[in-house]
Amino acid sequence: MTTFPHQISMPTYRSTINHQNLDSMAQTLMASSSVSTVSSQTTSKLITYTAGNSRRMTYNKGTGQVQYDNYLGKDNSYGTQTLYTHLFDLLADTAVPLEQVQYDNVSLVGQTITYRSFVEGFPIFSDNDYGTVRIKANNDGVERYHLSPLSLGTPLPASGQKVTLPSTVTVLNALYQAGKGKDIKGLRLGYTWATNQNKSLVTLSPTYYVYYHGNWVKYQSLLKGD
DSSP, rough: OOOSSEEEEEEEEEEEEEEEOHHHHHHHHHOOOOOOOOOEEOOOOEEEEETTTTTTEEEEETTTTTEEEEEESOOOOOOOHHHHHHHHHHTTTOOGGGOOOEEEEEETTTTTTEEEEEEEEEEEEEOTTEEEEEEOOOSSSEEEEESEEEEEEEOEEEEEEEEEOOOHHHHHHHHHTTTTTTGEEEEEEEEEEEEEEOOOOOOOEEEEEEETEEEEEHHHHHHHHH
């Protein structure tokens, strides 16, 4: 955990949004030597792609999230180094631009690795996990991918717009006073992804994120009791 003993001023960024074509994403994820046809079915909430009996990709229209499941029918458990290599190879096959994401964290127990978009070295967080790719190995017989067809263009500083954040000690003291301190497992500076009404531009605003009950949440949300 990086600590900041004093207030810190950080710029706000703006970026355009790139939309990956869902059909192309499905073809890339689900292509194999044994299955050449990908079919799709659309409901009011979901678009579901299938290839044979083992591959399925679901796009949630409400959240903008993609869930891909590859049923392998066999379990594998990977050691530390082999897990990193194996899951990076799977990431490279997703058609997600590799220059858009960086390694963020890994769970050896859950056999899961998370890649995340960053700006100026700081991670970007979204309520809908935009800019995040999470891949789980098949330790229970299924490879699972959680990602989004949305990615950022090149973030640029918003002219004259900066945010002054309190010191790390001030934030931690406030969280302990609110009764949240004992459940905090990490604290980091990050940027919040906020999309405009037309869903064409993103504003990236800096704040502290706290690892609380298995999720990274804004410290302000914890103080409000959200």
